[in-house]
Amino acid sequence: MAANAKENSIIADLGLAPQGHLKIDWVEAHMPVLNRIRRQFEQDQPFKGLKVTICLHLEAKTAYLAKVVQAGGAEVTITGSNPLSTQDDVCAALVEDGVTVFAKYNPEPAEYKQLIRKSLESKPDLIIDDGGDLVTLLQSECPELGENIRGGAEETTTGIIRLKALDKQNLLKFPMVAVNDAYCKYLFDNRYGTGQSAWDGIIRTTNLVVSGKTVVVVGYGWCGKGVAMRAKGLGANVIVTEVDAIKAVEAHMDGFRVMTMLEAAKLGDFFITVTGNKYVINGEHYDVMKDGAILANAGHFDVEFSKPDLEARSESVRTVRKNIEEYRLKDGRKIYSLGEGRLVNLAAADGHPAEIMDTTFALQALGLRYVNEHYKEIGKTVVNVPYEIDEQVARYKLESLNIEIDVLSDEQKAYLDSWQA
Numbered sequence: 001m002a003a004n005a006k007e008n009s010i011i012a013d014l015g016l017a018p019q020g021h022l023k024i025d026w027v028e029a030h031m032p033v034l035n036r037i038r039r040q041f042e043q044d045q046p047f048k049g050l051k052v053t054i055c056l057h058l059e060a061k062t063a064y065l066a067k068v069v070q071a072g073g074a075e076v077t078i079t080g081s082n083p084l085s086t087q088d089d090v091c092a093a094l095v096e097d098g099v100t101v102f103a104k105y106n107p108e109p110a111e112y113k114q115l116i117r118k119s120l121e122s123k124p125d126l127i128i129d130d131g132g133d134l135v136t137l138l139q140s141e142c143p144e145l146g147e148n149i150r151g152g153a154e155e156t157t158t159g160i161i162r163l164k165a166l167d168k169q170n171l172l173k174f175p176m177v178a179v180n181d182a183y184c185k186y187l188f189d190n191r192y193g194t195g196q197s198a199w200d201g202i203i204r205t206t207n208l209v210v211s212g213k214t215v216v217v218v219g220y221g222w223c224g225k226g227v228a229m230r231a232k233g234l235g236a237n238v239i240v241t242e243v244d245a246i247k248a249v250e251a252h253m254d255g256f257r258v259m260t261m262l263e264a265a266k267l268g269d270f271f272i273t274v275t276g277n278k279y280v281i282n283g284e285h286y287d288v289m290k291d292g293a294i295l296a297n298a299g300h301f302d303v304e305f306s307k308p309d310l311e312a313r314s315e316s317v318r319t320v321r322k323n324i325e326e327y328r329l330k331d332g333r334k335i336y337s338l339g340e341g342r343l344v345n346l347a348a349a350d351g352h353p354a355e356i357m358d359t360t361f362a363l364q365a366l367g368l369r370y371v372n373e374h375y376k377e378i379g380k381t382v383v384n385v386p387y388e389i390d391e392q393v394a395r396y397k398l399e400s401l402n403i404e405i406d407v408l409s410d411e412q413k414a415y416l417d418s419w420q421a
Contacts, residue, residue, distance in 0.1 A: 005094075009101045010115060012088040020093030023060035024067070030354040031061070032400035033362045033393060034068055041072030046369045048073030051148070053124040055116060055134045056155060057085040057346050058103045061354055063094050065128075065361040069368065070099060074126075079103050079119035081130040081155075083112045084339060085346035120145040126372055127152035128364055129176075131300045132162035139166060139173065151175035151371035151378065153364050157190075157221070157276045158300035160382070167382045175378040177367040179360070182385040184393050186222040189360040193352030195226025197345035198272060198298040199234065205323045205338055205348040206294060211235030216268035218261065219275035220247040223298060227272050228256055239264045241280075265289050272344075273297045273304035281305035286313055291333040295341070302341035310335065323348040362393045 006014070028035065041047075052069050056062040058080040070076045078094065080086035080103040091101045100122070102115040116133055125148050127134050132154065138146035151174050154160055160180050166172040179185055203210065215236040217228045224240070228251070231238050240251035241261045252258050265271075265285035269292070273280055276299050286309060297304045311317070314327040325337045339347030351357070366389045371378065398405065408416070 005098050005100045009095045011091040011101050012104045014092045016089035017092035017096045020089035024063050027060045027064050027354040031358040033358045033396045037365050038068040038071050045073040050125040051075045051122050052126045053119050054078040054128040055081045056130045057082055059087045060090050061357040063090045066099050068365055077119050077122050079116050084342050123148045125150050130155040132159035149174045150375040153177040153179045153367040156180050156300050163382045172380050175375050176382050177371050178382055178384050179363050179367050182363050182390045184359045184390050189356050190222035191226035193356035194223040195230040197352045198227050199230050201344040201349035202296050213269040214267050215270045216264045218273040218280050220251045223274040270294050274299055278303045279306040283309035294336045296338040296344040297341050359393050359397055
């Protein structure tokens with residue numbers, strides 16, 4: 001398998017593999033839940049004889065998930081879900097380990113799309129997607145490559161939105177497990193993972209102080225909650241903008257100022273978008289921003305703040321530091337964009353901590369096994385991760401932390417199950 005992987009893969013440089021192996025070894029040492037699942041997979045071989053294509057942010061933690069799926073008997077192909085988050089040394093290490101890789105750091109848009117398409121040419125039986133790129137290609141441009149697909153698992157909010165749109169129109173061609181909607185995903189990964197990693201990317205890229213600054217968090221879903229919480233912890237004054245009345249009240253009750261984007265645009269020093277939507281920051285907002293405002297995106301695609309509107313108002317654009325573009329507006333103000341508007345925690349940092357992705361990728365691995373075992377009865381629709389799997393991952397995590405919790409007695413169970421007690 002390793003020889004085929006080397007022959008078939010398209011990567012930047014196989015010579016980078018030693019550095020990639022070190023990165024993968026580091027995360028493996030900090031992902032005890034996934035290690036436990038790997039041992040199960042090695043014994044049970046749930047994917048024996050099957051082909052699995054994975055499209056995720058291709059860095060060390062994702063690489064280890066690929067190796068866990070491979071340990072379950074699968075022939076694994078992997079590609080990147082974001083051109084700026086792919087790490088070439090990790091790609092090289094995976095190829096040496098027998099995984100076929102179609103990914104490079106920062107390819108041209110046409111090449112990036114072609115690499116994703118190449119990952120599907122094996123005609124996989126199962127997929128893991130992030131943002132819906134694989135599913136979109138299979139549903140539109142190359143349905144013939146999806147003829148063998150039993151089902152798959154989707155990582156993030158943006159992908160779930162796309163899948164549910166397909167499902168609503170009865171267009172989805174195979175079952176997909178909504179890993180993003182599992183409790184262990186949105187409570188921990190989205191909140192604590194995004195909260196920490198987004199600020200990691202912003203701080204290491206700008207080298208600026210956060211304390212005392214005004215931070216505008218656009219969107220108060222679980223990712224937005226995490227970003228706002230960490231901003232508050234860093235000493236920032238936090239403003240939240242929302243379109244959902246319930247979430248807006250929640251942000252207010254959590255102690256944050258809530259206002260319209262147009263009002264917040266006048267006040268912010270940092271703007272972090274986490275909505276999964278398009279152009280939530282646009283021209284009218286740029287027109288009133290402070291000189292020196294900094295834009296960062298922690299949503300999946302680079303459309304959350306409008307780059308066309310920003311370019312139209314600019315007389316020049318230059319890169320002033322790695323991952324920082326300076327837009328000099330025609331009135332002399334400067335606005336800065338981090339990581340080309342792509343996911344700042346991955347384009348400008350290393351993504352979520354390994355301990356966070358341990359539970360998320362455990363859900364991915366077990367969700368993939370679930371859809372493989374039940375795809376016929378699930379049908380062509382989007383389903384949630386079964387609660388039993390969600391809880392199992394949490395219990396594995398507690399065990400890895402040497403934490404014990406109480407168990408209901410039979411009397412307590414009977415009390416909770418009875419309406420007469």
